[in-house]
Amino acid sequence: MSILATLNPAQKEAVETIQGPLLILAGPGSGKTRVITHRVAYLIRVCGINPYRIMAVTFTNKAANEMKERLEKLLGQTAGNLTLGTFHAICAGILRREGKAIGLDSRFVIYDEEDQLDLIKQSLLEVGLDPKHYTPRAIQSAIKAAKSRIWTPKDYAQHTHSYFDEIVHRVYERYQQLLSQSQAVDFDDLLMRTVQLFTDHSEVLNRYQSRYLHILVDEFQDTNITQYVLVKQLAEKHRNICVVGDPDQSIYSWRFADLRNILSFEKDYPDAKVVFLEQNYRSTKTILEVASNIISANLQRKPKNLWTENEIGVPLAIIETYSEDEEAQFVVGEIEKLVNNGAHLRDCAVMYRVNAQSRALEEAFMRYGVPYRLVGGTRFYQRREIKDIIAYLRVIHNPSDNISLTRIINIPSRGIGQRTLAELSAWARNQGMSLYDAIELVSEKKGPAFTTRITYALTNFFELMEKLRAKNGKLNLFDLIDKVIETTGYQQYLLAQENGEDRWENVLELRGVAEEYSELKPKEALATFLEKVTLVSDVDELDEKTDAATLITLHQAKGLEFPVVFIVGMEEGVLPHRKSFDDPEQMEEERRLCYVGVTRAQKQAYLLRAFRRSLLGGSSLNPPSRFLKDIPTNLVTIKGFWEEDKLTTVATPAPRPYSTLNLKTGDRVQHKMFGEGTVITCKQTKDDHEVTVAFKDIGIKRLLLSLAPLEKIEETSDI
DNA sequence: CGAAAGGCTCTTTTT
DNA sequence: GAGCCTTTCG
Numbered sequence: 001m002s003i004l005a006t007l008n009p010a011q012k013e014a015v016e017t018i019q020g021p022l023l024i025l026a027g028p029g030s031g032k033t034r035v036i037t038h039r040v041a042y043l044i045r046v047c048g049i050n051p052y053r054i055m056a057v058t059f060t061n062k063a064a065n066e067m068k069e070r071l072e073k074l075l076g077q078t079a080g081n082l083t084l085g086t087f088h089a090i091c092a093g094i095l096r097r098e099g100k101a102i103g104l105d106s107r108f109v110i111y112d113e114e115d116q117l118d119l120i121k122q123s124l125l126e127v128g129l130d131p132k133h134y135t136p137r138a139i140q141s142a143i144k145a146a147k148s149r150i151w152t153p154k155d156y157a158q159h160t161h162s163y164f165d166e167i168v169h170r171v172y173e174r175y176q177q178l179l180s181q182s183q184a185v186d187f188d189d190l191l192m193r194t195v196q197l198f199t200d201h202s203e204v205l206n207r208y209q210s211r212y213l214h215i216l217v218d219e220f221q222d223t224n225i226t227q228y229v230l231v232k233q234l235a236e237k238h239r240n241i242c243v244v245g246d247p248d249q250s251i252y253s254w255r256f257a258d259l260r261n262i263l264s265f266e267k268d269y270p271d272a273k274v275v276f277l278e279q280n281y282r283s284t285k286t287i288l289e290v291a292s293n294i295i296s297a298n299l300q301r302k303p304k305n306l307w308t309e310n311e312i313g314v315p316l317a318i319i320e321t322y323s324e325d326e327e328a329q330f331v332v333g334e335i336e337k338l339v340n341n342g343a344h345l346r347d348c349a350v351m352y353r354v355n356a357q358s359r360a361l362e363e364a365f366m367r368y369g370v371p372y373r374l375v376g377g378t379r380f381y382q383r384r385e386i387k388d389i390i391a392y393l394r395v396i397h398n399p400s401d402n403i404s405l406t407r408i409i410n411i412p413s414r415g416i417g418q419r420t421l422a423e424l425s426a427w428a429r430n431q432g433m434s435l436y437d438a439i440e441l442v443s444e445k446k447g448p449a450f451t452t453r454i455t456y457a458l459t460n461f462f463e464l465m466e467k468l469r470a471k472n473g474k475l476n477l478f479d480l481i482d483k484v485i486e487t488t489g490y491q492q493y494l495l496a497q498e499n500g501e502d503r504w505e506n507v508l509e510l511r512g513v514a515e516e517y518s519e520l521k522p523k524e525a526l527a528t529f530l531e532k533v534t535l536v537s538d539v540d541e542l543d544e545k546t547d548a549a550t551l552i553t554l555h556q557a558k559g560l561e562f563p564v565v566f567i568v569g570m571e572e573g574v575l576p577h578r579k580s581f582d583d584p585e586q587m588e589e590e591r592r593l594c595y596v597g598v599t600r601a602q603k604q605a606y607l608l609r610a611f612r613r614s615l616l617g618g619s620s621l622n623p624p625s626r627f628l629k630d631i632p633t634n635l636v637t638i639k640g641f642w643e644e645d646k647l648t649t650v651a652t653p654a655p656r657p658y659s660t661l662n663l664k665t666g667d668r669v670q671h672k673m674f675g676e677g678t679v680i681t682c683k684q685t686k687d688d689h690e691v692t693v694a695f696k697d698i699g700i701k702r703l704l705l706s707l708a709p710l711e712k713i714e715e716t717s718d719i
Numbered sequence: 720c721g722a723a724a725g726g727c728t729c730t731t732t733t734t
Numbered sequence: 735g736a737g738c739c740t741t742t743c744g
Binding site for chain 2: 059086089187190252453535555
């Protein structure tokens with residue numbers, strides 16, 4: 001069958017335009033992924049282009065895998081040596097091959113953001129600054145911002161405007177030194193250093209430019225300047241660059257994605273052809289219209305006309321509950337109903353703004369025994385025990401890796417404390433050598449003098465690591481991990497901790513992952529494995545086969561679709577998040593986030609909000625989300641405690657001086673929504689009282705006296 | 720040195 | 735509420 005047969009005219013045009021720059025503006029559900037895959041298949045099959053000469057860049061590993069699978073189906077065979085992956089993965093590959101030119105060992109480690117933060121803290125200390133005064137996080141963010149636009153420390157110095165910039169510059173400079181001492185790069189370096197490599201070594205760039213006849217970039221609205229420059233460099237020779245994206249789905253500006261990349265593509269490539277994909281195949285007419293109404297309130301956008309031939313469908317449901325617990329309860333109850341009516345659990349997804357919101361949901365799913373799958377949360381490869389084992393492997397692979405070495409030098413504890421470590425690293429720094437080499441010298445009595453006991457501990461540690469390093473290349477990865485666990489006594493160490501059993505299970509799972517690499521040569525397996533575990537995320541692993549409801553953040557939901565979508569926390573302060581209140585650009589991004597959520601839905605969408613929400617300890621009364629106000633009322637049904645048009649009329653009751661109420665056990669009280677009840681306990685909290693009340697019909701509720709609309713109707717006569 | 724406890728801050732999203 | 739840091743005590 002022809003590759004073009006199943007495409008609509010716009011899609012066909014996007015696939016067939018293979019000469020010159022091409023911008024594809026693709027609305028949600030418009031078959032964007034189909035177009036990209038078909039385009040690649042078309043290039044290979046119809047135009048006879050060697051896959052070796054095509055590069056396709058995706059945003060997540062999952063998207064890359066999906067594309068690979070679809071491509072294989074389309075071609076009836078693997079696409080062989082096609083370059084397909086995320087920016088980060090592709091750049092890591094280039095740097096492994098070509099890094100020598102810029103002084104990068106091919107065994108370099110990739111530091112994730114936690115490692116990065118550790119290293120920034122260390123840099124702060126080393127340049128003599130107090131981490132209490134300059135928060136490492138703020139500096140991390142400034143450095144990331146710099147790297148997203150290819151600013152080296154030198155460039156940064158040219159752009160300092162404040163004292164803080166000055167500080168950042170000093171830390172940034174030191175930080176890069178430490179990275180290179182450890183033979184390490186961070187996530188942003190993968191991109192930035194590739195650009196630098198290409199800039200400084202035209203012969204390398206030339207090879208890649210000649211090689212890549214066609215370049216495709218997906219999710220172009222989420223690229224940052226560095227990524228854009230990289231793509232431009234690569235495409236300069238053949239100019240066959242195809243970018244696909246949707247400005248309305250740009251939700252990563254906090255990662256320094258720059259919307260201008262897509263908005264000004266036509267300026268950079270005046271001969272660019274632009275194709276609009278506006279037919280939506282995913283959602284009902286109603287869902288699409290609601291989404292359009294939400295997004296069209298943004299000012300910074302190109303209007304577009306989404307349309308669909310799908311049925312009108314049912315109105316969206318706006319659900320108003322009292323608390324996040326009731327919200328969760330409603331979601332679970334409704335999902336059960338849907339399942340009883342023939343839906344599958346896997347058809348349902350619950351989406352939220354921040355991960356912390358998942359807790360109430362999880363509790364409800366657990367309580368009702370409804371299977372669910374949580375995407376994200378504490379990510380597997382971020383767990384402490386996993387990172388410990390990986391740190392051992394990293395040091396085995398690359399002993400210069402000071403951050404990993406620092407991490408494990410005293411885990412399990414072997415008598416090497418902070419003081420020793422500080423002294424040792426200061427010494428190593430002065431000698432200009434790695435921590436590992438310093439330890440070796442100590443064990444040979446040629447290093448700094450320590451007490452006998454500490455020298456002994458360090459020597460033991462060194463010998464342990466040497467023993468493990470000697471196994472590298474001899475044992476396969478799986479056995480190497482076992483060896484690490486065995487010689488370090490990691491299992492006993494872990495089992496002695498809290499949740500030790502669970503955490504040990506995680507380690508076993510990691511072993512399981514390692515098994516997948518048993519076909520590779522041991523050294524290669526280790527290298528591949530280490531790269532994989534840092535560049536992989538949780539959505540990538542999302543298993544769609546098991547029948548369970550999905551709990552997922554709105555960000556992670558991008559690119560996915562579900563028959564039924566619940567968006568919880570449609571409140572001011574949550575969605576839109578309060579951090580965006582004073583910045584119109586960020587507010588527009590919140591709106592896009594909401595838009596992304598709604599457009600995930602195929603058949604049915606529920607928008608939920610709670611009157612009162614406890615999040616991160618405190619509780620607050622949030623007015624309904626402003627986005628709800630942009631939905632025409634004829635497209636929704638509203639259900640809740642407040643029958644009438646409460647979207648605009650819910651007043652936040654002023655906190656009353658609770659001292660006047662003075663409740664005690666046994667008092668009868670009246671609540672605006674729950675009716676009459678009896679006080680069970682009344683407990684003083686920091687600056688409030690927490691009252692537990694038994695309401696008839698409704699049950700037991702815990703309320704805050706300052707917030708709850710409570711009135712005393714009868715005082716108990718008992719004591 | 721190390722374990723335990725208490726106090727502190729910071730709470731968005733992820734390759 | 736959790737994680738991180740500092741302090742304290744053994």
